[in-house]
Amino acid sequence: MKNSKQIGVVIIIVLVVLGAYQHGKLNAISAVAPAKIGVVNVTSVLENCKKHKQWQEKMQAEQSEMKTQLGKMEEELKTLETNLKLRTPGSEDYLKLLGELTEKSAIADAKQKIYQDKVNAEMQRWTEGLYQEMLKVVGDMAKEKGLDMVIADELLDLPSPSFRDFMLTIKTKKMLYYNTNYDLTGDVLAALDKAE
Numbered sequence: 762m763k764n765s766k767q768i769g770v771v772i773i774i775v776l777v778v779l780g781a782y783q784h785g786k787l788n789a790i791s792a793v794a795p796a797k798i799g800v801v802n803v804t805s806v807l808e809n810c811k812k813h814k815q816w817q818e819k820m821q822a823e824q825s826e827m828k829t830q831l832g833k834m835e836e837e838l839k840t841l842e843t844n845l846k847l848r849t850p851g852s853e854d855y856l857k858l859l860g861e862l863t864e865k866s867a868i869a870d871a872k873q874k875i876y877q878d879k880v881n882a883e884m885q886r887w888t889e890g891l892y893q894e895m896l897k898v899v900g901d902m903a904k905e906k907g908l909d910m911v912i913a914d915e916l917l918d919l920p921s922p923s924f925r926d927f928m929l930t931i932k933t934k935k936m937l938y939y940n941t942n943y944d945l946t947g948d949v950l951a952a953l954d955k956a957e
Contacts, residue, residue, distance in 0.1 A: 769778045777820040799902075799945040800936070803913045806895055806946060807888065816887055820880070827876050834897040838862065898952045902945060911945065912936055 807813060841862040848855035903911050914936045921927035 797907060798939075798943055799908045799911040800907065800939050800943045801911055801949050802916060802944075802946045803892075803895070804915055806950050806953060807891055810891070810895075810950055813887075813891060820883070824880075830875075831869065831873060834865065834872070838866055838869065841865065852929050888951055894956070895949065895953055898949055898956060899945070902948060902952060906945075912939075914939065914944075 841858060845855065845858045847861060848858060899911050901910075912935075915930075915934055917930055917934060921930065
């Protein structure tokens with residue numbers, strides 16, 4: 762009887778050990794392997810790709826043309842202001858010039874605002890499109906290289922233009938260190954330029 766109790770205890774111990782072993786084996790099989798990670802400096806890619814540089818040149822040409830137009834309007838306004846000073850305040854001539862100056866000044870301000878709104882909208886549309894294109898290139902490259910994830914890194918420019926900018930950068934910058942062997946920025950930039 763004593764032997765049967767001992768055998769029963771041994772069997773229970775063996776079953777517990779086997780159960781623990783099987784449980785550990787299953788957990789080991791289902792455990793996720795360490796992730797393969799890449800890093801990309803998004804700002805560097807967006808600012809330095811050929812497409813962006815070509816777009817910037819186009820925008821600078823438009824800006825130059827708009828500055829010329831606004832410069833002509835500014836000269837015309839200065840001429841009107843000079844002529845207005847030569848008139849007797851309250852005279853018919855003075856009031857006519859004042860009305861013309863006010864109208865042309867309002868038109869110049871409106872044109873400048875319309876142009877600025879247009880530039881802002883184009884910059885947003887362009888950057889969003891280029892960003893989407895970059896995301897596709899990053900996704901394709903990650904699959905090609907067998908990476909599980911790609912993390913964005915942004916360089917911190919020091920000294921910062923202002924304390925507010927510095928604090929904003931600190932609050933939004935999530936990557937503090939990485940081994941540069943994982944940096945895909947140059948590869949992504951080359952692939953994005955090639956995808957033209």
